Amino acid sequence: MPLIPTGFSQVWKLFSAKEKRNILVYIIGIMLYKFGLEAFNGAVVTLATNRYDQDAFEAQTPSRTFERVGLLSGLNQAFQCFGSILIAPLIKRWPIRTILSISIVVFAIFTAILMIIDAATGGYIKPANFTPQHPNDFSYYGHYNTDLIIPIYCFTGIVYGMVELIRRIIPRDIVGGDVEKLQRMDSVVHIFYELSGTAGAFATALGLIPRLGNNYAFIITPICFTAAGIIWFFLSSLKTSHPSEKEDLNNDKSGYVKSILDKFLLFGKSVYIGGKIIFTKRRFIWLWSGYSVALYSHRYLENGIAPQVAKRYMENSAWSQIIVGGSNFGELIGALTVFLFANTIRTPMPWLRLDAILLMIVWYIPFFYPTVNEVKYAWIMAATFIPISFGWAAGDVSLGAYIQSSLTNVESHDSHISPLGAVMAFLYSSYIVLYAIANPLLGIYIDSVYNAQKTIRPALFYTGGVQFTIVSIMVFVSTFIPRGSIAFNPKMLNKQLYDAEHTEDEKIDDLNSVENSLHEHPPVHDIFDLDAYF
Template sequence: MSSRKSGIFRIWKLYSSHEKRNIIIYIVGIMLYKFGLEAFNGSIVTLAANRYDQEAFHSNTTVRTFEKIGLLSGLNQASQCIGSILVAPLAKRWPTRTVLSISIFVFGIFSAVLMIVDAATGGYIKPKDYVQTDEHDYRYYGKYNTDGIIPIYCITGIAFGMVELIRRVIPRDIVGDNPEKLQKMDALVHIFYEIAGVSGAFATALGLIPRLGNNYSFIITPILFTVAAIVWLFINSLGLTTDTDTNDDQNEKSGYIKSLIKGIAVFFQSFCIGAKIIVTHRKFVWLWGCYALTLYAHRYLENGIAPQIAKRYLEQSEWSQIIVGASNFGELLGALFVFIFGNYIKTPLPWSRLDASILLLVWYIPFYYPPANNVRYAWIIAATYIPIGFGSAADDIALNSFIQSSLSGLESKHKNISALGAVASFLYSSYIIIYAILNPLLGIYIDHVYNSTGTVRPAFFNTVAIQMTVICGIVFISTLIPKGAIACNPKLSQDENVDIIENPTVLSDRNSDHEQVIKRNNQVDTGSELVTYF
């Protein structure tokens, strides 16, 4: 016990008082953000699923529920890329904390729009004495076209992308590029992030949706987002200074448009550079399968499969949040495990192998026959998502720390694009592209099977069991690629020459690289890095 206490004390001593203060403030904001996010995302998906089924039933048309849900989620993911591009010009003029606060506040405003539309079209909070006459009876919903959710969800996706982008940049801004400090901070933040995620998911499924209905269950989201925006304003300046060269509004608007156009160009340029770095180096090529594919697999299991199980197996769409909450609890356990024992695992490879192996647990789903409308079976299914979430979090933390630490000192031949930003941009964008394409297509396939057979089990055999097995195989093969990877706990060889063409200015300033990471004095490089890091 004493050795464990001394280990935790040593971790605490890693950080300066300035870093501790910023970490604490950041964690408070991130927990408010995550709780509100779970309430919003869980409510929107279940609301859309109910409304699309209801519309198909009343109009006597073919059910296209999960085709539309897939499109909804895919477009939201694509909108996140747009949000990441919009951040960079803003970050060149204002500190990161200001841009982060503005982004979350805008997200909160647009999350309230759907409730306003619902109320304006005759919707109201679910009555206390409401009794559902059949599975399509949602008479307390507003009378608007359900497709109207799509543009609203896309707009919130833009704001979400801005928040998520900055959230991925801030750890290195706060603690620098020290691998141990990064891993411990990533794990610590992830722990509290998932505590809020578990609480938010369960509160949404068991309290907010049954009490308010999923058309108003996210009423807490704009409130929590506004509070989070205020809290994050108290983070000390992270070095992103404002642009004082602009003297009038017209120049500011012109400068922003130019920066935006440049940001778009830099985004695609960084994607190509990141792809080149990944594909042409044995040291990094394995990251594509282990990062992009596993991230897609977990998001699809949470945002794609969980709503389908809840709607088609259990006939209660809001119970998908019980499953998501269990996955978040697994992620909490995974983050806690890495925080305590992460130093014993030298590379992300064992975590990636564990993550891929756990994905095979989903093979039971096509052959499971739970009775409908019994919440007990939602909890049984949720229990199987706990180890899946555990593997996801452990793998994600290890991979992010590896990417941040191994690439932070490299620079590409393009002065406005960092190698770290380029690689992260390529990997995360790859995940978004995969998800945005496959989720709607798989939704079409699932709806087709459901319409023709009356069940989704034959579709689940392919979309769940076979698909996750293929991903598992690709990940396992990928983990055998790096030099020295043939071991249970390998330590990667560092003898590969990474032939990134560097800038003379970067070479001359290499000795002060750590200070540049913290202070961010070069505004052009900073803005570009924010674009590419997403």
């Protein structure tokens, strides 16, 4: 089928005047949110990296930097899930616009805590004429225990999860249940979201951290978040996700605490059911490597390898955000490419295979010898991360639609848990567990090699090259597991495969099967959408 690009003007005509206004307001708010988020995450990770190195230097002890940074990132991811579960009952009781605005303002307050602690313990903005006496001289930092960053970052993860849940639900309240409008709005919003993220990463690395220091580089985050909250409050007449009358009566009687406990129990049950579905059916078993393992590798690339290389190769932790900026740009191109080729490539198989191949690019990193403190090498690495993240984003976006459509005909034996919600709960929980365990363990190995040899290249041979080769093989091989997937560009598999197992003579219109499933289940890409299915 030939590629027929869809112009922005054609897409824009799909929406009513009120929907256009709400979309513009939402996009302005989300760009402010993403810019502030990149500044916060980038500054905190680089701050922790510098402080742990400084602690080891002053105490004359072996470095444990990337063990602790790995733990920091892993726990933050886990607490995001916790936050999304905490906020879910509130969404059913109050207007989403109000909950979103309040949540982002609370997030802004939480991000300011670390700066308050730094100032209270003698920290200050990096002086313009500051000249370090040695590589680990950060005398403008506050004098507090560096491990304090971990619980603070975890608490911000809770609020982060709350905002992310609402952010993924609110498009349906802006444009309703129309599938085409939802897909187009998601695509347009995602483009501006990644543009802002790319700009935020570069601004943090090149402007904020050099001028203000890691300890105050995220001073714009509370400002951006508060502005986003105020702007989102002007979203007009959004629908509210009301529970059924019976559920509402039960919630009123039981209260918020019991509702939260019920959510946790239901989530645990969903994980179990999702794992059972995935590992007992051929057409689903490949999803674990295609989604969970691939997502883990992408997160480790950005939150593990990028900071490690920036600090140990280039001796400037801030430049990890330049590398992440390149990764964000690759994600933008990947999402846009899938949008343009949606009529030509109907399954995630070609994208996942491309992702698996492009992962092999990381093999150059153990043999990369950049000159210390020369920023051009950070830009070179950023350029190499573009195709890697392009492949992952293309596979991830297309895989979301496949998971929805392939689970349409799976029967549920529990009225409170949909197969789609259960499978997504298992897949995303698998990623969280894998990332939370592997990141600090690999950090311990990285630190041990660095302490012994004063370089991390031998470690990156295994944590980068070998690990990503294993992931590449797993993802690539898994794409040939479903029936009918041997072709280079297979046709839509989900309903075709389901009926092939039950009624071999029935003809299936693949496009209609996808559209029907999307009417029943709006787009889902991670655990933060699961409340709609619980």
